[in-house]
Amino acid sequence: MKDMLKNFTVLYVEDEDMVRKSAVEYLERVAKEVLQAKDGKEAIKVWREHKPDIIITDISMPRLNGIDMASYIRAHDKDVQIIIATAHSDTEYLLKAVELQLVKYIIKPITKEKLIGALEKSIELIEDKSKFNLPLSPTAQYNAYEKIIYDDGKEIKLTKNETLFLDLLAHHHTRVVKYEEIESSIWAYEGMSQDAIRSLVRGLRKKVPQDCIENISGSGYKLHIYSE
Structure with missing residues (x-):
């Protein structure tokens, strides 16, 4: 199923440079195009310009956190698939994730297996099979x-x-x-x-x-x- 990512654009949002670099390097091998941003505000700008199919975002970030960023994007884009990654399993965030119709809530550390599982779920949920x-x-x-x-x-x-x-x-x-x-x-x-x-x-x-x-x-x- 991961080969199917070659048809999609992924935006990865993470403020820790090393974590973001590692994830982007892997995603570039399996996705059509990989975009990146280091905080929620930058991610919204990238989303506006490129309209990615899938967004993977950390929660705790400077300027604008992942949940608030996802809330803004979801209000304007019902189709983009959003995956949240965080170091903590917080009930409040989990409830918010359900409310925003997010694909998956990944607990850090992010492994390749966790990432593939979330991405496969995203692909299944994308209705535009064209x-x-x-x-x-x-x-x-x-x-x-x-x-x-x-x-x-x-x-x-x-x-x-x-x-x-x-x-x-x-x-x-x-x-x-x-x-x-x-x-x-x-x-x-x-x-x-x-x-x-x-x-x-x-x-x-x-x-x-x-x-x-x-x-x-x-x-x-x-x-x-x-x-x-």
């Missing part, structure tokens, strides 16, 4: 959330391996996916033969728009996203 759509032609798109191709609104049936292969290309559509990555994702145990990958690609190409999947000789495959 954020997961990758256009393949004027009429066809691949929805990376549902792992389905739609053409003129009709679902195109894929086999299990076709789905695994297309999903891998979709999540890394900005680059060539190496043969080794394909083997690891689809044929991790039995190994990948040339006949197997060629047969898979041949079958999938019959279901996707022409020239959508390109073979890069000696390297791997790349998915071409349609743009007008």
